[in-house]
Amino acid sequence: MSLPFDLPQRPRLGISACLLGEPVRYNGGHKESSLCSLTLAQHVDFVPLCPEVAIGLGTPREPIRLVGDPSAPRAVGSTRRQLDATEALAAYGRTMANELSDISGYIFMQKSPSCGLERVTVYQTDGQHAARSGRGIFARAFCALRPDLPVEEAGRLDDPVLRENFLTRVYAFAQWQALCRQGLSHNAIIAFHSRYKYQLMANDPVQYKALGRLVGTAGEHPAEELGPRYFSALMAALTKRATRRTHSNVLQHLCGYLKKHLNRAEKAELQRLIEQYRSGIVPLVVPITLLKHHFNGHPDRYIAQQAYLQPHPEALGLRNAL
Structure with missing residues (x-):
């Protein structure tokens, strides 16, 4: 991926x-x-x-x-x-x-x-x-x-939750800076939002919908006006900490992209790990790792560019304690 x-x-x-x-x-x-x-x-x-x-x-x-x-x-x-x-x-x-x-x-x-x-x-x-x-x-x-x-x-x-949240925001900010250096455009803003769709859903489901509506009107505003407005709202949304419930909701959405590729036992295993995560038995890295394994075997172009699956360097191990 x-x-x-x-x-x-x-x-x-x-x-x-x-x-x-x-x-x-x-x-x-x-x-x-x-x-x-x-x-x-x-x-x-x-x-x-x-x-x-x-x-x-x-x-x-x-x-x-x-x-x-x-x-x-x-x-x-x-x-x-x-x-x-x-x-x-x-x-x-x-x-x-x-x-x-x-x-x-x-x-x-x-x-x-x-x-x-x-x-x-x-x-x-x-x-x-x-x-x-x-x-x-x-x-x-x-x-x-x-x-x-x-x-x-x-x-x-x-605090592992605050640490992971902060580094998620740092890397999102750095991604936006890189985009701005290349030049803001409507397509670039839409692509950035698409990339952060599931991360937004985990952090702030309400703002996820609001930002989707804002990006949907991209053609009505100049990119140099829309970009800063969008990004300020994005960073405010990412400041809100994701919960086991919102993470689990995102994991279920991601599972939907695999339903045609996995057999009954593989689907059951994914569901078991997501439920164990929701219940606090295993950390977030466990279902995430299995999802990434399945997407490596069954690539999906849209999922491959989702920041949610790797919002910061894996070597930091930030999701091992969530």
Whole structure:
């Protein structure tokens, strides 16, 4: 079968530099993530950034923290309040959002006053109360300008469901970037949607139907207008996590393409594995592997180009724990 994740170049991902083992934290240390530095680095090219070092705070340095209104906090020194890095961090976030136009995702350091995506501690001015509802200054400014970009915190990637979802989005984003470099056209958008049909069905069945209707009106809109509108909706849909129920529904749809080729025992085996997956007895990779085996023996051109059967490199083993 073809490999839908094949790309002309490896995806590039922004990442908090401390996660790759760079000694850039306030105390001169790091927060190396073996998932990032050892596993993912075999498949993607990282662009490491440390906003606090980039704006000149140095290493080691006085730590900063978020203070004030959780919806619009300031990033100030933990002992010297006159050290206010808010505007510099926000400006750097906007600059890098524009400069890193070719990245396909970003992995942020959790809980960081500059890079945390959510649940960052925000202290009140009295110093006695705190709320864990903030977002890092750099991350907020960066993400505001790149709303479609797949982003995640390193700590959340320890969850196999979140990890698989994030990498699915990264490779979809990279595929779209490759398409845009070749030039948007109505046919290209329709082909891309066709490729992601079953992945969409697994992640968000409601949006799967809505996007099908949108693509069905492709001829009514210029490709350069339809493309960004379609892709924003696609990325929002893929952010929703697939469930055992929605995966099982997709697996049943794929079985339909084999009904004329398999004997009764082979069909029964497929159904048994899908039911075992739905019940939580076996991981998703088990019925997927058998389906791919049967499609190798009975090729189908439409199924061969479906991203769902291999949305990311098989070597990552992301579906082994789903």
